[in-house]
Amino acid sequence: MRYSVGIDIGATKILAGLVREDGTVVHRVRRTTPFDSRDGVVETTCEMVREVVLFGQTQDCCPAGIGVGTAGQVNFAEGIVVSGTPNIRDWTGVKLGELLSASANLPVWVDNDVNAHLLAEVSIGVAAGRQNVLMLALGTGVGGAACNESGIVRGTWGGACEFGHISVDFQGPACNCGSRGCLELYASGTGIARMMRQRLGIDATDDSRWIDAPSVFEAARAGDASARAVIADMIGALSTACISLIHTFNPQMIVLGGGVMEQGPWLFESLRKRIGQQGMPSLVGATEVVCAKFGADAGLIGAALQPFVYQCGWMRSEGHDD
Known part of the structure; x- marks a missing residue:
């Protein structure tokens, strides 16, 4: 060995x-x-x-x-x-x-x-044996990666696959990358917390009421209307980005990882359903959407x-x- x-x-x-x-x-x-x-x-x-x-x-x-x-x-x-x-x-x-x-x-x-x-996923994980695979890692931010028959897709010098900065709303909030309405603003841990604070009318500089993504998911499971609306927006933004990526790359599989996705099967099922309803059937129907093996x-x-x-x-x- x-x-x-x-x-x-x-x-x-x-x-x-x-x-x-x-x-x-x-x-x-x-x-x-x-x-x-x-x-x-x-x-x-x-x-x-x-x-x-x-x-x-x-x-x-x-x-x-x-x-x-x-x-x-x-x-x-x-x-x-x-x-x-x-x-x-x-x-x-x-x-x-x-x-x-x-x-x-x-x-x-x-x-x-x-x-x-x-x-790791294409070598010994959930995507082993596949060649055309995309990945989104949802944590503090949203990172992306892709591979095809030639290996990892890097672009000219390594800057390819910034999937977190695909805009899902061109009139959305400003992102620190210079664009507006980027996926990261909706589907990352910090983005989920930002949306919840906004719905509750809590100023971004007010540290007296701590809010993070796990607490928003917990509140949503408990039936809180504001938290449920935030998670619905998160799923909407993520499914929109995934559909755009599927339409662009025609992958065999999209692997979703990162701490935000560790909320249970319900989140994946909601996402898969949304993708299936809104994407081009010939493309989204042939793409698996799965949870990463490695945590x-x-x-x-x-x-x-x-x-x-x-x-x-x-x-x-x-x-x-x-």
Whole structure:
């Protein structure tokens, strides 16, 4: 059995682990993301990699390489974070692959975190055996990814599949990307909380009444009319985006992941019904809409699979030879 080091860099936490090629996490390390400094993030990540590699050596499990999934837009071929997340200061232009490779003396692959999650699903998850697959990850924001017969779809330099910034209402609220009515404003955790606060007339700067997505779902299940209206809007926006993606890509499957989707089968059934009613029958009828297999460890596992996929030829992809 072969092993690699997986790293999942997010706005609030960094996960690193020793992972087997079947996706089993043998050992894991977790640190709070030092979001106020790019150097702090890099140094923390390097320290975590050293810790994981050392553990592997004590178990005679030498990693084949390092795979990283990070928030932000990534130039996969060069291992550079081209455009970072605003939740990590100065996380733009970071030559992450080069820095980690020099520190650990191992080959390194760096990709966007949702690309890494999709890689896990198409390699050993719910989409195994499929070639044309889309993914939406609904968490604090909404991330997207796609793969086809050639591998992960990245566009010219890695900025493809920003599905969270598909507009579902061109007259909707302004988004921080510069557009209006983006899916992220309705279907992310922060978007659901925003809509609930708006319905209750709570000012965005008022921290005295805490509202988050789980509390909105809980209130909806309890019969609260405002919460139910918010969830209905969320399902409407998400189904509209999914239909547009199906009409554009004609995928075999759409995989939905992230914390927002962990509310039970009812949410998926409502979404599937809406898609089936409003989409072009020839296209939506042929597309499966499923829940992701991997939960909290999705980014870690997907990142760790990169050395096996790209170095050993599990899947063709741009940027590295099989």
